Amino acid sequence: MYENYSLAIQKFLKKGKIEIGDRISVNEYEGVLMPKSAGDPDILVLKLDNGYNIGIAFKGVKIKKLKGEERIFKAKKPEFDKTKPPVAIIATGGTISSKIDYSTGGVRALTEPSELLYNIPELFHIANVTGIVRPFTKMSEDMNYADWQTLAEIIAKELNKDNKGVIVTHGTDTLHYTSAALSFMLKNLTKPVILVGAQRSTDRGSSDAGMNLICSVHVALSNIAEVGICMHGTMNDDYCIFSRGTKVRKMHSTRRDAFRPMNELPLAKIWPSGNIEITNENFKKRSEGKVIADTKFEEKVALLKVYPGSEPSVMDYFVKKGYKGFILEATALGHVPVSAKKSWIPAIKSTIESGIPVIITTQSLYGRVDPFVYSNLRILAATGAIFAEDMLPETAYVKLGWVLGHAKKPEEIKKMMLTNIAGEITERIDPRAFLY
């Protein structure tokens, strides 16, 4: 029951008839006493009403048992409230499904996805979180297009049941690659699909898993029928933001507000209370109709960064390995070296002449590429390279894989790449979106 708490704490709790899951106050804090998987045994873990866990040193604190306790921890499994709207959760691994392994100081995967939900009883007050599907358990850096295909199939299946929306818990490293892939693969989308991760494992006092999941459930019940990522909007636990799956990027290695919308505002701000503020009206509304998983994908696409002294001959290497397409992360407006010792123009030209598309994106990340401003750009454009507007390099990479799964002719590929399919191209960039 009190496993991993110190003997002093265990003794105190037993004496006060306080059990895990009871509502207590610790000095000025009120919340639910949490189970402890590991860590400093003298730190009490308390879940606050905002869904946030805090750790408080036991020594010298005043603890009081309160009414209105949460008994979810005593249940063998979450109690589903069938009067609430149904939402499916698909658990794939990552920090949000991990806890700290104090033997290594690192993080390991939870044994059961339900372990995660036990920690966030609020979820069951909002929605009937019925289907907890676990197609695989992977850290996101180990996922690839085949996992995106698996996910798209499962999500479509769950969306075509009576679920109001689907939530995917996922590692954060490549979360935005997956969100882009699902944006293209889920056709005729009529309900919300929310990808959510955590930057702190669920048993850490500062875990963002709880609030991110609570906000995600609110989005799942909302009117926003888009694929997107729902995570902290700021460093504080005030609100989450829901950003379009094709216009979002992990912009910080550790911060809880690392996922930022790129070149457009987030679609919405979501408070754990359920308040949703639409910040960008450009989204598909919830509607009726069968969602289709259209997952054909060409995996042989390379994403190359271009920089001073970069080696254009690497394109030939990929072509010889049977690669079918390239995304270049060029500089600023889409430049590659032209008059430099190692010009990229011959390699790009011969690649395109052999029928392989070359897409130009910008390593500046914000803003748009443009084939007309400078003469070097016009030389590049003359090779037939496709300037991908304001598409993120990562989104362009995923999109080209998906497009090549559907089209073979250069003209057809170009047309699809320059057609806005899932919000990946923004006609007019809101100036407030820069460094949002």
Next chain:
Amino acid sequence: MYENYSLAIQKFLKKGKIEIGDRISVNEYEGVLMPKSAGDPDILVLKLDNGYNIGIAFKGVKIKKLKGEERIFKAKKPEFDKTKPPVAIIATGGTISSKIDYSTGGVRALTEPSELLYNIPELFHIANVTGIVRPFTKMSEDMNYADWQTLAEIIAKELNKDNKGVIVTHGTDTLHYTSAALSFMLKNLTKPVILVGAQRSTDRGSSDAGMNLICSVHVALSNIAEVGICMHGTMNDDYCIFSRGTKVRKMHSTRRDAFRPMNELPLAKIWPSGNIEITNENFKKRSEGKVIADTKFEEKVALLKVYPGSEPSVMDYFVKKGYKGFILEATALGHVPVSAKKSWIPAIKSTIESGIPVIITTQSLYGRVDPFVYSNLRILAATGAIFAEDMLPETAYVKLGWVLGHAKKPEEIKKMMLTNIAGEITERIDPRAFLY
């Protein structure tokens, strides 16, 4: 005299005895009437007192000749004020040395660097801009390490004269690669070195060249003995920011405030008036002593982005081509695929075993890599890969080239890569630096 202005404007100006360089008011605007190189002939170009050019349609405006006119445009060359402190300008090309070529709609290089200075008479009121050196004229996407070496040599020479500082005008695409290179190459730096570019060519109404240059001259006279980039701090023409050369990145393809400090605050905000607000005290102060150009550089370094489905075998390609080092732009904390179908671990391991360093940086750009948090990271760290703290991928790329020019033994290379040489590693990241 009135070349490229419409006949109606020419007639009006002649009648009112208004010449290019005269101070005039146009409706509510006051400023100096500018020469016009090309563009809509019915648009008057006016330089405001903040150094900013605006274009105003001639039709229906009220124009008045004022006192206090600038006659610099009538001079054959700038008049140097020898009582002012000397500053050297090195002109290398780029938008800041370009004007619009209306035959193509694009931009072409100015014939003479002094053309640039003619447009900004304020410069000569602040400093004695004596040495205008033009080592080469290149757009920055065509520059490489050899150009960085040339620049470092010339800058050291100018700094070792009685100049108070050196300004380098430069294209913006790879400006931050050059600033990183000069940061490592200029040893025992005792004076400011300011890299400056423009996002709009000098003859465009919205050109940022003037204000950026004026602010750069103020930095050149300041106490900040660092290599850095001085450009617009906001979308408005209020102030510039000076960001450390190793901690700055072009984060937007077109905005005038595209250059942002990464993982630290800018060193200073600079107003065109000359007001300087230090925003980050962590800089070397101006001092005495000879600056040394230490430019040895190994060009065979590859910068590779790692992403879902990325191809680790490309490392072997570079090794076979004689490459001597790798920077990986990994995900978030420094992850590469480990258990995926295409694991990067074998390629990294064999590369390191053959004595070639592999440096881990993050494509999140903000934040730090860390070899300890997750088991996949520990597997990567066990190969001997070097986790480069919060170093930008671009800075790490330039640094490794410079380090390999100076060290051959793996232990020596590792030590240099993890030693803070030019502010490239930040011990504690100011939270305000995220998305600054």
